Amino acid sequence: MDTRKTILIAEPTEVLALELHAFLGDMGFSAIRAVSLKETLLTLQSQRADVLVLDAVLLEEDCDFISVIKGIEGDLPIIICAETNTPEFESKIRKQRIFFYHIKSFGIQDLQMAISNAINKL
Numbered sequence: 001m002d003t004r005k006t007i008l009i010a011e012p013t014e015v016l017a018l019e020l021h022a023f024l025g026d027m028g029f030s031a032i033r034a035v036s037l038k039e040t041l042l043t044l045q046s047q048r049a050d051v052l053v054l055d056a057v058l059l060e061e062d063c064d065f066i067s068v069i070k071g072i073e074g075d076l077p078i079i080i081c082a083e084t085n086t087p088e089f090e091s092k093i094r095k096q097r098i099f100f101y102h103i104k105s106f107g108i109q110d111l112q113m114a115i116s117n118a119i120n121k122l
Helices: 015-027 037-048 064-072 087-094 108-120
Strands: 006-011 030-034 049-054 078-082 100-103
Touching: 006 015, 006 037, 015 030, 015 049, 015 108, 030 037, 037 049, 037 064, 037 108, 049 108, 078 108, 087 100, 100 108
Parallel strands: 006 030, 006 049, 049 078, 078 100
Antiparallel strands: none
């Protein structure tokens, strides 16, 4: 039985996946990548993921997708990564009971710490 923790990275580009590659390998985590919301849903329905790292670009200011994910995987820690922060978007996101809201300008170490914390809480 494979006990490796799996991180699903949903982003339209490979930026987060590439930045996290060494960290995930060092931690013994495996990664799955999805490039769209549809692919993210299909992946969650067919494979086990322990943490979802979701680029806010895919949400396009519509946070209802998070409710859909919570309907499929209610306990899945969701980390939202945004390029910039606005109080309105942050408020909408936090109402969805996400695990962590990461602003990319804070650096990759902030995101790595959030992933580690999400795994440790499982």
